[in-house]
Amino acid sequence: MSLFFRLLMIFVDIESVEIRPLIRYNFGMDEIKEFQEALLNWYRKSGRVLPWRSDPSPYKVWISEIMLQQTRVDTVIPYFNRFISEIPTIKDLAETDDEKLYKLWQGLGYYRRASHLKKAAQIMVDQYNGRLPENFNDLLTLPGIGAYTAGAILSIAFNISIPAVDGNVFRIIARINAETGDIQKASVKKRLEACVKELIPSTDAGDFNQALMDLGANICIPNGIPKCEECPVKNFCKAYSEGLAYTLPVKGNKAVRKTQEITVLKILRDNRLALRKREEKGLLSNLWELPNYQSFLTEEQCIKILQNNGFKVTSIMPMERVKHAFSHMDWIMIGYLITVEGNEDLSSWTWVTREEILNVYSIPSAFLPFLSV
DNA sequence: AAATCGGGGTG
DNA sequence: CACCCAGATTT
Structure with a gap:
């Protein structure tokens, strides 16, 4: 050989x-x-x-x-x-x-x-x-x-x-x-x-x-x-x-989950709600969301954001804290229910009716708890 | 090879 | 709470 x-x-x-x-x-x-x-x-x-x-x-x-x-x-x-x-x-x-x-x-x-x-x-x-x-x-x-x-x-x-x-x-x-x-x-x-x-x-x-x-x-x-x-x-x-059916298969790789803190704004003007379209790439791409910002903001900080964009805040109320789990990260969201007056439109915001929320705009599950209230 | 990308059911 | 699900695509 x-x-x-x-x-x-x-x-x-x-x-x-x-x-x-x-x-x-x-x-x-x-x-x-x-x-x-x-x-x-x-x-x-x-x-x-x-x-x-x-x-x-x-x-x-x-x-x-x-x-x-x-x-x-x-x-x-x-x-x-x-x-x-x-x-x-x-x-x-x-x-x-x-x-x-x-x-x-x-x-x-x-x-x-x-x-x-x-x-x-x-x-x-x-x-x-x-x-x-x-x-x-x-x-x-x-x-x-x-x-x-x-x-x-x-x-x-x-x-x-x-x-x-x-x-x-x-x-x-x-x-x-x-x-x-x-x-x-x-x-x-x-x-x-x-x-x-x-x-x-x-x-x-x-x-x-x-x-x-x-x-x-x-x-x-x-x-x-x-x-x-x-x-x-x-x-x-x-x-x-061999009595291994419950034990198998072996799967390793436990990924580390990250947590993001977010402030969600439910803004109403004349019975219409402000929605914003998400980016074309990345998480929840192309869907519609409530305007939201990184980290937990105070009422004063939210009011300032709206004033800087030409709105007059007529009321603001904190909403219940919500957790949402994605497969690779968690969102912890606080929310404010806000009513505004003012004619300045943020170009990236769309003001929609309840009817349109139900029938037209695709909104991720993460934001739904803020809509049902 | 590892991370990204949703949401819900299950033990 | 962690894991998984009739995975594919990007990094």
Whole structure:
């Protein structure tokens, strides 16, 4: 045997020790077939009934997948139904007014998704004959579509055999293999994705992928104790056989949360409320907000700000303190209810009616506690 | 690789 | 209160 081969074997051995700890990760052909059938049979019997499943057209699958990014099914359902009803086709989406689009998205979060949808729809109209492209690479070029969403669209809407690996699937596959590596790490993710590629059937890929999602939602759950006894594929699961299902997967990386103190002004003039449009980039971009300022301001400081802009303050009253948690930071907000007189309009402020607040302007959830009063 | 980007449900 | 969710994009 050549020296090259011996070195290669040593290299492979080291790799397998470092990158593959205990791990299952080796399935026989018969076993894969059994796994697929067990999962698909369970899905056909116990899968969820969802609005985007009754008619899995490419458009509906796409919209649902974008809405479902980091967002629970129960949250998405009413947004999805309203969206499809208001904007039923790709062409309609490409031509939808931005305010209407953002209003439909109000409260759903990750607002970039809405603007990505419209941009992608315009590209589909311009370059793809008004349809979704049917291949992975073209889908990936569209804004808002990454590897997971491209896989989901291709498998569910076009029945192409391709994985759609989301948080559910990472968790399930990690447990099946008793993967003890940190599933946040790229190397571990790569390993898990390769495993899904082995397990996915050449037909029924859409059902297979959705079956994994439903398994993750109802059986192999993320928080709390997984319901292993009800699991259709428990006999294939190394974490189950070793009593590790509750412990796995391993996730490191606890990010430090920051806190910002903010003063929010609810300013009324002639029964109209002052709103301000946020920047086109960054947090809550393009949405409408109550005028607000860094740090906690006193009544006197607020009055001075308004006077400097040409208003006469006729009343000012402190409002209840509100906390709002984003995924990466917290806002602590104090508020003042203020009435003003004066004709000088700040160019960046818009004076709106109660009706318009409800029907036109998209306002982030953080400010809603100040509006209900 | 790590940070950014929402909001709500859950233990 | 911390963690997670049918992730993608930017830094």
